[in-house]
Amino acid sequence: MNIENAAINILKRGVELDTKKRYTEALVCYQEGLQILVDKIKDEYDEATKSYLRKKIGEYMNRAEAIKKLVLKQKEVGQFHEQVHIENNSTGHSYKTLFGRFLDEEVQYVIVEDPYIRSFHQCQNFLRLCELLVSSCSNLRHIELITTKDGKSEGDQREWFSYLQNDLIKYKVQLIIKYSDTLHDRQITLSSGWIIKIGRGLDFFKAPENKFCLGVYDMDLRQCHETTVDIVHSKNVKQSYG
Structure with missing residues (x-):
């Protein structure tokens, strides 16, 4: 569970930065946390845990993609x-x-x-x-x-x-x-x-x-x-x- 806890802490930090509109920093945290969860799911045999991890990965991945688009849009219009x-x-x-x-x-x-x-x-x-x-x-x-x-x-x-x-x-x-x-x-x-x-x-x-x-x-x-x-x-x- 240590690996999962490490991922959760990084992702929580990402949410905190995201809330403060420090989007590029949040993105780094989301990407790091997601990588840990993706690596963990490969070695996970319990289907319930796998299902839970997939759900979490999907949620954070969607948010990371939304931030990427937001940053890109702000850059385009010179408002970042x-x-x-x-x-x-x-x-x-x-x-x-x-x-x-x-x-x-x-x-x-x-x-x-x-x-x-x-x-x-x-x-x-x-x-x-x-x-x-x-x-x-x-x-x-x-x-x-x-x-x-x-x-x-x-x-x-x-x-x-x-x-x-x-x-x-x-x-x-x-x-x-x-x-x-x-x-x-x-x-x-x-x-x-x-x-x-x-x-x-x-x-x-x-x-x-x-x-x-x-x-x-x-x-x-x-x-x-x-x-x-x-x-x-x-x-x-x-x-x-x-």
Whole structure:
């Protein structure tokens, strides 16, 4: 029954997200939960249990299909909007958890606008994002970062970007750095049309209490500052990129 319980917990989380209109997150939960039930039914011999599982699979599958159609329709008319509120000191908000579901083979370029990719820990956050992009987007060809110069440690900032540029080339990904003195927006734009707007930009994680506590490396275990994440979709992204 442990397997079934795991599926139920994931599907319940899906319903919870569905109710909050966080449809793309709900869809991930439904798909994971359904896969567990589908695998379980193959090894089930009791007909009553099989019948019950089939019924549940059918119900959740119908809802998952309805959500897919709803998201597609909202994308078509430019009305898709999903919001995640990150509470102060909460955990479970790594970049992968927040928007990893949008990172796939469709993504060929990514534009990151964030005025605060300057200090060491901020540049490390950007590095974490680059690692996630490279490991998730098989057709990624370039990443563009628009940020501001750090007057105090501009030399270090340039050096860190240079290291990263050289390393990304090994993965056939070009890193383009642009500087703007007037940049205020904080958003990540994917060539597939998804736009992730994070109120605090990439720098919403709190510093770990020490170097040997949970959350030093696994960002899902790191406490966060309060911020809001808005996810929208635009069909004009590909056309607007020169």
